[in-house]
Amino acid sequence: MTSAVKRGATSSTRDRDTQTAREETHLWTRSVHVHVTMKIYFCGSIRGGRDDVMLYRKIVEKLQSYGTVLTEHVSSTELSHRGEDASAAGDRFIHDRDVNWLRQSDVVVAEVTQPSLGVGYELGRVVDMKKKTLCLFRPSSARVLSAMIRGADDGERFVVRDYGEDEVDEVLEEFFNALKRT
Numbered sequence: 001m002t003s004a005v006k007r008g009a010t011s012s013t014r015d016r017d018t019q020t021a022r023e024e025t026h027l028w029t030r031s032v033h034v035h036v037t038m039k040i041y042f043c044g045s046i047r048g049g050r051d052d053v054m055l056y057r058k059i060v061e062k063l064q065s066y067g068t069v070l071t072e073h074v075s076s077t078e079l080s081h082r083g084e085d086a087s088a089a090g091d092r093f094i095h096d097r098d099v100n101w102l103r104q105s106d107v108v109v110a111e112v113t114q115p116s117l118g119v120g121y122e123l124g125r126v127v128d129m130k131k132k133t134l135c136l137f138r139p140s141s142a143r144v145l146s147a148m149i150r151g152a153d154d155g156e157r158f159v160v161r162d163y164g165e166d167e168v169d170e171v172l173e174e175f176f177n178a179l180k181r182t
């Protein structure tokens with residue numbers, strides 16, 4: 001073999017290696033990208049009452065370690081039971097934007113202890129959209145969760161989890177770790 005052919009073989013091997021490395025980097029970058037940009041839709045009561053807003057904050061802060069929370073405003077202490085300024089954009093805007101966000105989301109997490117027509121509506125829509133959904137309910141509230149939420153639990157795609165305020169982190173860790181395995 002001439003040295004020119006040898007040089008050719010070496011450089012094509014090197015080209016292949018470089019190409020493989022590039023593909024690996026690309027795949028790695030893509031998987032990190034997917035993780036970082038996971039879109040999470042958080043549901044919590046607004047006009048249904050803001051009693052649990054501090055807990056929504058805690059949940060949303062934890063969710064932000066897993067991805068982008070599209071509905072961060074639900075956990076804002078500045079948002080009252082009157083809701084967002086509907087006079088500026090209108091309730092139709094809020095509805096259409098939120099349904100759009102629901103469609104875009106990869107996963108839905110709802111705090112369902114404080115009854116809310118809006119949260120119930122969102123959950124009805126996500127069942128139809130077949131989104132992976134976690135509903136969190138606190139039995140310590142002495143409320144009884146609607147049969148239309150508890151009864152929708154299928155043990156897989158739509159799950160209702162009873163929990164206590166001090167279990168937020170572990171319940172969410174359990175849920176997102178199980179997501180990684182599916």
Ligand SMILES: O=c1[nH]c(=O)n([C@H]2C[C@H](O)[C@@H](COP(=O)(O)O)O2)cc1CO
Nearest residue numbers: 043044045046047048083084116118119
């Ligand atoms: O101003 C709003 N902004 C908004 O994003 N929502 C959505 C997100 C919440 O998960 C849900 C709360 O519904 P409700 O206001 O009926 O409690 O509806 C609801 C309102 C007010 O109804």
